[in-house]
Amino acid sequence: MSSLRRLHFRRVPSKAVIIFGSLFHKPLASTPSYSSLSSSEEPPLQSDSTKLILADEELTQINLLIPRLCDSSQLATAVNLTTTALLANPPLKSLSLSVFIDSLASQPDMTHAMSLLTRLKFTPTSYPYIRPIIIMLVTSYFNKYKYKEALKVFNWMERPDSPCSPDEKIYGIFIHGICKNGLVLEGLKVLRAMVGANMVPNCDLKECVYRGLLKQARINEAKELNDAFGCVNGEGMKKILLLLERLIVQWKD
Structure with a gap:
């Protein structure tokens, strides 16, 4: 030994x-x-x-x-x-x-x-x-x-000095785990970080966020976000990011 x-x-x-x-x-x-x-x-x-x-x-x-x-x-x-x-x-x-x-x-x-x-x-x-x-x-x-x-x-992973930033798999784990348990606002924040890192959520992940918003009776927000994800080119990603920032700022319980 x-x-x-x-x-x-x-x-x-x-x-x-x-x-x-x-x-x-x-x-x-x-x-x-x-x-x-x-x-x-x-x-x-x-x-x-x-x-x-x-x-x-x-x-x-x-x-x-x-x-x-x-x-x-x-x-x-x-x-x-x-x-x-x-x-x-x-x-x-x-x-x-x-x-x-x-x-x-x-x-x-x-x-x-x-x-x-x-x-x-x-x-x-x-x-x-x-x-x-x-x-x-x-x-x-x-x-x-x-x-x-x-x-x-x-949050530890998101620090500038972190040796391990989130990847698509980790973003997915967080968004699924949070949204499925009713913490949709926190899920939107993680989604914003994911989109800000220029990563496109897969269909399953988008569906999870969509259903989470519907469960919170936020029908208009769910439709608006779902429509925005229909365009995922460079400009579309910027629009999605701005939309997420607006939804987070305007969120009221």
């Missing part, structure tokens, strides 16, 4: 140190505390320049340990272990993340979820994992009817 021994963990609770020690056959040294950094500005994970490779045995032990950490409410340590394991660039499907993501989405606040995203943000080698992890996290939030939390993840 020499590859994982070369990875540096941030401080972890004493019980977790024992678990890690038994897993890697040696005590783990803590890195500096970085107390001067805010919770939203965590330092990057660090590794030796030597290429890291996880053996099948190591992946098995990690997959066994992460659920145990979640069950024992040691999510901060689970975040550390997951992001550290990702430094070795394993196939994402080789890590059993479903329990971990579900535990993050089940928390009463987003402290650990945002910690995960922040640590990935500051670790360029982990960028390929951000999008699929976000899809899993947001889907779990929607399944738990936690729409505000899902929208916070969307």
Whole structure:
């Protein structure tokens, strides 16, 4: 397990140190505390320049340990272990993340979820994992009817310094999840961002927004938007964007 021994963990609770020690056959040294950094500005994970490779045995032990950490409410340590394991660039499907993501989405606040995203943000080698992890996290939030939390993840992706901007699939997940649960105004805002990024929603997505407006008894707005989507050339996209901005500004409950 020499590859994982070369990875540096941030401080972890004493019980977790024992678990890690038994897993890697040696005590783990803590890195500096970085107390001067805010919770939203965590330092990057660090590794030796030597290429890291996880053996099948190591992946098995990690997959066994992460659920145990979640069950024992040691999510901060689970975040550390997951992001550290990702430094070795394993196939994402080789890590059993479903329990971990579900535990993050089940928390009463987003402290650990945002910690995960922040640590990935500051670790360029982990960028390929951000999008699929976000899809899993947001889907779990929607399944738990936690729409505000899902929208916070969307806002995180929309930041200028975000390493992962939304793509068509992610826009679709958000618009479907929001509009189908009656939050049509928020759905229009996400749709506006999508059109502003010069992405054309597919027929299923347009139908979702259309039906969402009808359920809100906004028949004229639904027809107007539906007609606008009939023309999706360059000028048509500009008109759709202006229409969405007007609908959002004029929205009244």
